[in-house]
Amino acid sequence: MQSASDLRAVDVKTHQGRIRRNVRSMSRTMALSPPVGVELSKVPTLKGKHEAHQWITEMLGVRITYNYFLTQCNAKRVPRTKIAGALFFSTADLYEWVMGQGDQSE
Known part of the structure; x- marks a missing residue:
């Protein structure tokens, strides 16, 4: 049986892994604005x-x-x-x- 401190260490590692995955996925989806003076149209x-x-x-x-x-x-x-x-x-x-x-x- 694991002690309470061992369980907390596992929880922290799992939480940090989730944060890294979320940060990585957010950086890829972040939209950059176009250069100044360039207007974008969907048409x-x-x-x-x-x-x-x-x-x-x-x-x-x-x-x-x-x-x-x-x-x-x-x-x-x-x-x-x-x-x-x-x-x-x-x-x-x-x-x-x-x-x-x-x-x-x-």
Whole structure:
């Protein structure tokens, strides 16, 4: 049978483990605000892959190659909307996608 101090030590370790898990999961879901002067919209206003890539590189200042963006789009990893056969992108979806690219290294 375990003593009371042994049980408390186990409870403390279990509690600390829960805190670490909660902190880790909270840091991944924390949303960062976009750069100053950039307004995000859920409405798909950017027509085509070229315009979406241009918005990412110029407005967000993120340096990604067009080939990488094209590959991700073709693999359907970038959120988009198809309207009358053309691809449209929303700035909010593109921003969330760009911010999610940093999680791949973990």
